[in-house]
Every structure is written in structure tokens, then in C-alpha cells.
Amino acid sequence: MSHPPFLEVFDTPESAARAAARLLAERLSAGGRAVLAGGQTPLLAYTLFGKADLLWHRLQLIPSDERCLPPEHPERNDRAIAAALGPQTYTLHRFPAELGPEEAARRMEQTVRELLPFDLALLGLGEDGHTASLFPDHPALASTRLVVPVRGAPKAPPERVSLGLAALSQSATVIYLVTGVAKREALRRLLRGEDIPANRIQAAEVMVLADRAARGEP
Numbered sequence: 577m578s579h580p581p582f583l584e585v586f587d588t589p590e591s592a593a594r595a596a597a598r599l600l601a602e603r604l605s606a607g608g609r610a611v612l613a614g615g616q617t618p619l620l621a622y623t624l625f626g627k628a629d630l631l632w633h634r635l636q637l638i639p640s641d642e643r644c645l646p647p648e649h650p651e652r653n654d655r656a657i658a659a660a661l662g663p664q665t666y667t668l669h670r671f672p673a674e675l676g677p678e679e680a681a682r683r684m685e686q687t688v689r690e691l692l693p694f695d696l697a698l699l700g701l702g703e704d705g706h707t708a709s710l711f712p713d714h715p716a717l718a719s720t721r722l723v724v725p726v727r728g729a730p731k732a733p734p735e736r737v738s739l740g741l742a743a744l745s746q747s748a749t750v751i752y753l754v755t756g757v758a759k760r761e762a763l764r765r766l767l768r769g770e771d772i773p774a775n776r777i778q779a780a781e782v783m784v785l786a787d788r789a790a791r792g793e794p
């Protein structure tokens with residue numbers, strides 16, 4: 577990560593989500609190619625972003641990673657992202673993660689190659705410092721592939737597929753949305769430039785939107 581990143585701290589997770597939605601709408605007003613994190617944290621931001629007035633038909637989106645679960649499973653990132661965004665007409669490049677990590681990674685390689693570079697990546701941060709499905713000390717971190725298969729992830733489900741560092745580092749802007757007291761230590765490590773997966777992503781512009789709880793402020 578470029579150091580020091582731009583950091584903005586908000587009173588509540590809702591105000592951090594509003595700021596993330598505003599940034600997405602500003603940066604993608606004419607469309608573009610963007611990565612969206614999975615997980616719970618960004619869902620409110622996506623709901624708000626989904627109401628923005630922009631050239632949705634020119635927007636190509638891809639989840640940062642996917643869990644190897646059946647397509648309609650509630651824990652699928654693509655399903656949660658699409659549900660939060662609502663009925664806008666855009667392109668969402670879904671990982672065929674139901675086919676397993678290796679096959680999904682193989683099939684998505686060309687799609688990702690054609691999407692690069694990304695205009696923006698909104699990423700999450702796990703309590704252990706993972707981002708997308710790139711976990712600390714996992715062999716996927718050493719891969720130079722654009723899309724990496726992940727087995728044995730320490731967070732369920734253990735089988736996943738993820739954009740690799742080689743793809744995520746081709747993002748003009750990376751925004752981390754980090755809220756909640758459980759993320760406090762991971763955020764501290766991110767901001768100190770410690771060797772966690774999120775800090776292995778190289779981008780020209782890195783912004784961190786956090787709430788007071790994640791920052792350890794009362």
C-alpha cells in the first residue's frame with residue numbers, strides 16, 4: 577500500500593458507509609470498472625450507491641472474491657452485492673465458484689485480464705488482516721496469477737476464489753471500508769504498514785474510511 581494512506585474517521589458505521597457510497601458514485605459517475613468487496617461491512621454502502629444517478633449501463637463490476645458455494649447460497653458475495661445494489665442495469669462478472677476454486681479461477685482469468693485496469697476497488701479488511709480472500713501466510717499470496725484458487729481458508733467456507741495481488745494492484749484507487757471494534761487491531765496494522773495481505777496491494781491512491789470504533793476511539 578502507498579504510505580501514509582488517506583484516512584477519514586466517521587462517528588458511525590452508517591456515516592462511513594454513506595461516505596463510501598458517495599465516493600463510488602462520484603468516481604463511477606460515467607461508468608467504469610470496479611471491484612466490490614464481499615462480506616457484511618459494505619452492504620449498506622452498496623444499497624446507498626444503488627440509488628445514485630449515474631450511467632449504470634456503462635458500469636462493469638466484479639466481486640473481490642467469491643465463496644465456493646451454490647449460486648443461490650445466501651453467503652455468496654455476488655448474491656449479496658446484487659441484492660444490495662438493487663434493480664439497476666449494470667454488468668456483474670460473477671465467479672463460477674460453484675465449480676470449485678481451481679476451475680473458477682481458470683475460467684475467470686481472461687475476463688479479469690480484459691477488465692484491467694480497474695478504476696476503483698472498494699475492499700474490506702478481515703480481523704486477521706485478510707482482504708478479498710487473500711489470507712495471511714496463505715500460498716495464494718505468493719501467486720502471480722490474476723485470479724487465485726483458495727483452499728483451506730481460515731474463515732468459512734474454506735474453499736474460495738479471489739482476485740490475486742497481481743489484479744488488485746492494477747487499481748487506480750483502492751478504498752478500504754473498515755468499521756466495528758472487531759477490526760481495531762487489523763486497522764492499526766493496516767495503517768502502520770505492517771505485513772498483512774491488504775498492505776501487499778500496490779495502488780497509486782489508497783483511502784481508508786473507518787468508524788470511531790475501528791479506530792479505537794470512544
Ligand SMILES: O=C1O[C@H](COP(=O)(O)O)[C@@H](O)[C@H](O)[C@H]1O
Binds near residue numbers: 616617641707
Ligand atoms: O470473507 C470475506 O471477508 C472480508 C471481510 O468481510 P466482513 O464481513 O468482515 O466485512 C470481505 O472483504 C471479503 O470479500 C469476504 O469474502
